[in-house]
Amino acid sequence: MTIWPTQAGADGFYGNPRGRNGGPSWLWEVKSLVHLTPPFAMHYGGQPVSSFRIHRACAASLGRVLAAIHDAAGRDQATLDAWGVSTFGGSYNFRLKRNSNTLSMHAYGCALDLAPERFPMGRSKPTFCAPVLKAFADEGWVNLEHDRMHFQAARL
Template sequence: MNFEQWLQSRLTAHGYAVGMIDGDVGPVTIAALKAFEKAHGLTIDGIADPKVVAALRASASAVSPKIMTEIPNRDIVPVKEAFQASKTIWPRQSECLAVYGPVGQNQVQIEVPFDMFLAWSPSTRLRKMTLHRKVAASAERVLQRVAQIYNAKERASLGIDQFGGSLNVRKMRGGNSYSMHSWGIAIDFDPLRNGLHVHKPQARLSHPDAVHFWVVWEGEGWLSLGKARDFDWMHVQAARL
């Protein structure tokens, strides 16, 4: 792993996901770096100087609460799943290693069909999203359908144009299991208004105008943790509980 890849991996570990860890320090990586610098009181210049490197080496448990307050252990909390007819039946979380392979691998990039922005850098336009190759086409179909259902103003109102992360190799807080993001099979939307412990009706994506958004994801078999538990409304995943 070269320095650029290390930089991307540490930013991702701190909650500023840059997508594929490929060593290509482009606009998304620079935006994540500047957001990290701002959150840690460092000079906001997008340069990985010694102070930035030292902060990145520190434990990622000090992630800015505006981005992430806790990583849920989605494997051990029992829930009652509602049956939802869908085109695809994704594996259960416990089967992800067998179905999707090693974490962080088999990743591809999809085109985002509408204006989407980084949640931690709202002025930065996101043009591609990194996901596991087995779920990429499904997610792309959903996003294309979302673009047809909601116009730009409606997407902004809902916050579904605010990207909170997809691929992010990490363990669940306080456990040994990997987060679903580690396989690139989960996507977060608008984390500022749909925090981990924000319930309905406070969570923006729990409102009636978001129903069609979730219907499209469910039509492809993806699971909304908010709908399943009234918990973590930002999150949708291609895995059953």
């Protein structure tokens, strides 16, 4: 299993995603991001999500996480829907952390949000069910204590 960098070490591990004028670096995006196709149906705002962008350094790991969740659910879409994992909430997104001047892990393409309506920011409960948490934990992904929708391939 890969030992993910700390958040402070994200630049060294994932590269610097900052462009020249405070926005994202187009060159970094091209070099760093890949499209991951989830093994089950996902949707965002009612639209299907056939793939999403994630950093190449953690894409295979996230693919294994999603495959493990798929299997744990018996490859049953209704179960995946009930678990909340089919509701995409965002992956790569160049932005700052809330109330902070530091970049979100989403800006490095190493974070995934799932079912934000069900697991809103600022709350420690509810949490995803045990099979989902185990699949992420087995790959070293961190679920934030007060942002349960959020999983990241970076240590706190």
